[in-house]
Amino acid sequence: MDLQKQPAPAASHPTRKSFGMVALILGMLLVGPVMIAIGVGLRMADDELLQTGTRTTGTITEVQDGVEASDLDFRVEYRATDDSVHTVWESWDISDRPSVGDEVAIVYRASDPGTAVVEGYGGEGEWMTGLGAVFTVILGGTGVMMLVMAARGRWERAQARRAAMQPPAGQR
Numbered sequence: 667m668d669l670q671k672q673p674a675p676a677a678s679h680p681t682r683k684s685f686g687m688v689a690l691i692l693g694m695l696l697v698g699p700v701m702i703a704i705g706v707g708l709r710m711a712d713d714e715l716l717q718t719g720t721r722t723t724g725t726i727t728e729v730q731d732g733v734e735a736s737d738l739d740f741r742v743e744y745r746a747t748d749d750s751v752h753t754v755w756e757s758w759d760i761s762d763r764p765s766v767g768d769e770v771a772i773v774y775r776a777s778d779p780g781t782a783v784v785e786g787y788g789g790e791g792e793w794m795t796g797l798g799a800v801f802t803v804i805l806g807g808t809g810v811m812m813l814v815m816a817a818r819g820r821w822e823r824a825q826a827r828r829a830a831m832q833p834p835a836g837q838r
């Protein structure tokens with residue numbers, strides 16, 4: 667019986683594996699902060715519009731009451747100073763349900779009456795900032811945990827290699 671040493675299977679390139687893992691973790695760590703930055707930008711635009719826009723009154727024409735918080739929206743119709751009619755959708759908080767027919771304060775851009783916000787309600791920026799914070803905690807925490815586990819695995823493999831290189835106690 668001919669016992670020849672079989673060549674070891676080719677291992678995947680460790681640099682490519684490490685690069686892929688690092689790219690995944692960096693992506694996970696960046697998603698939340700990017701969403702927060704976008705949300706803050708949207709909120710700043712809304713705040714600027716609230717300070718400099720034209721005020722009018724709008725009437726709530728539709729209320730969507732979905733099972734998820736992201737489905738809690740209402741539509742407001744308002745008339746601009748040029749007598750054109752516009753609509754804007756806004757989210758509402760579970761504790762502050764609006765009713766069809768209620769009047770609300772609208773602030774719109776005079777140069778573009780279709781750009782408006784409902785005064786006293788959040789807006790997309792608030793939603794985006796909150797979701798970004800959740801992503802930062804969940805995905806960022808997962809990314810950090812992956813980094814810690816990868817470092818621990820490297821340390822354990824290095825310890826095992828060192829132990830394998832040591833001669834047995836009786837042969838020292």
